Amino acid sequence: MIVVAVMVILMGSVFVLNFRASSAWDSERQRANRLQNFRFAAEKLTVELRAASKSTAGGWADEAVVVVPTQNEMSDRLSFRYYDEVHSTSYRYEYYLKGDTTSGYQVMRKVYTEALSAGGVPEQVTDTPPVIEPVTEQLTTLAAMYFVRDGNRIVMVMVARYNYGGTQQTVSYTRQVFLRGATTRP
Numbered sequence: 305m306i307v308v309a310v311m312v313i314l315m316g317s318v319f320v321l322n323f324r325a326s327s328a329w330d331s332e333r334q335r336a337n338r339l340q341n342f343r344f345a346a347e348k349l350t351v352e353l354r355a356a357s358k359s360t361a362g363g364w365a366d367e368a369v370v371v372v373p374t375q376n377e378m379s380d381r382l383s384f385r386y387y388d389e390v391h392s393t394s395y396r397y398e399y400y401l402k403g404d405t406t407s408g409y410q411v412m413r414k415v416y417t418e419a420l421s422a423g424g425v426p427e428q429v430t431d432t433p434p435v436i437e438p439v440t441e442q443l444t445t446l447a448a449m450y451f452v453r454d455g456n457r458i459v460m461v462m463v464a465r466y467n468y469g470g471t472q473q474t475v476s477y478t479r480q481v482f483l484r485g486a487t488t489r490p
Contacts, residue, residue, distance in 0.1 A: 334466070343477070344440065346460055353382075356397075356483055364394065364420070369385055370384045370458065371383040373453045376454060377452070377453060378450055380400065383399075395415055396426075397414070399412070409449075410439070411446075412436065412437070412438055413439050416434035443464075445465060445466045446463075448462075448463040449462050459478065464477075
């Protein structure tokens with residue numbers, strides 16, 4: 305009887321330790337997956353943002369490379385231009401979140417061609433439909449994405465919320481990008 309009681313206590317202890325180790329392993333795997341998705345999205349944005357440029361010829365000379373956010377502002381959208389010198393075409397890239405709090409968000413990218421209107425204002429070319437594509441999969445833990453602009457520097461912040469051990473956790477992934485094709489810091 306004593307041996308059975310000791311065995312039950314030992315087996316219960318082993319079971320509890322195994323459950324805790326399994327739970328920790330699972331949460332660490334989820335954290336690594338979340339971080340990998342954030343890194344992927346940030347890297348894609350970084351590569352395209354570093355290529356942001358504009359033409360110095362014609363009416364484009366007065367247009368900003370980074371459209372949103374404006375100087376010393378924070379926004380949940382990022383919009384910038386890339387001017388293709390070979391084809392004399394300006395493209396506008398927009399990054400934003402799509403989804404809701406229950407099913408999660410995904411980072412989306414919209415690319416459309418811009419032309420100068422008769423008044424010299426850039427506007428979307430309507431005969432070329434915009435390309436809208438997801439950058440990441442639907443992420444249930446992604447809660448928000450922010451962009452802050454300071455001169456030729458953009459700071460990207462991705463915020464995640466998840467439950468761990470019954471408590472709500474909030475973490476962020478931040479990346480700073482210096483623009484190469486933009487004007488220098490004022």
